């Protein structure tokens with residue numbers, strides 16, 4: 001948290017501030033695992049994921065406008081000058097939007113909460129799926145599985161498209177969100193797959209400008225808002241290794257940590273080698289996707 005700025009809200013990893021009539025979205029180096037925010041930070045994680053978001057916004061600009069005014073600290077308002085060094089590379093100055101209260105999730109592969117519903121009902125958010133799918137199955141076509149936003153710390157509520165249309169009270173908006181979410185996900189999935197990363201699923205947030213234009217908000221297509229899987233280790237029928245968090249998960253569930261995920265105790269601090277290996281994975285994801293060296 002940056003004292004001295006007008007703090008509006010915080011998620012597990014990022015903080016939101018009001019700056020004049022705009023917003024400042026700041027990504028920390030925090031990392032979460034097993035629903036805990038770990039006491040260990042990953043150096044540069046906030047900068048890497050912010051720069052990745054900015055790259056994706058550029059890749060998607062022909063499909064959908066976004067909320068970012070600038071991520072260049074030298075273009076930030078003068079009131080932020082005292083925080084330049086702290087903000088450099090990890091902050092986006094954004095237009096303030098009327099946010100749509102829906103987590104717009106696209107899934108290209110079946111896992112997580114989508115798999116759980118499928119194993120019970122053969123559906124995902126009420127949509128029937130083919131029989132015989134397993135954990136990690138690639139879906140013939142990406143599916144839109146919206147969730148109504150929950151309070152910080154609670155899990156979002158998966159809803160059917162029809163429920164979402166009803167609860168937003170705007171069926172046309174619901175249809176537009178579905179189309180945009182699937183188009184953006186499909187573009188990103190194809191780009192990532194060409195670089196050896198499977199984008200299993202992702203969550204978008206949208207908002208509207210005063211004139212009503214629908215705009216892509218928040219961060220996009222980072223390992224925090226998406227499941228990134230290394231393509232060369234994809235084996236449907238088991239849990240897929242996470243591109244970025246597998247070192248953390250493996251250590252936390254190993255005897256070396258002395259921690260039990262089933263306990264109510266928070267995880268211990270990570271060994272330096274796990275911190276550095278995890279940082280390296282974030283750098284690798286950034287460099288493989290963007291083709292740009294992280295500096």
Ligand SMILES: N#Cc1c(N)ncnc1-c1cnn(CCN2CCOCC2)c1
Nearest residue numbers: 009010011014016067095096097217218
């Ligand atoms: N982005 C954006 C945005 C915007 N451009 N205009 C108005 N509101 C928001 C907004 C408000 N909350 N959230 C959820 C993500 N936050 C991340 C940081 O932590 C808190 C939650 C997005």
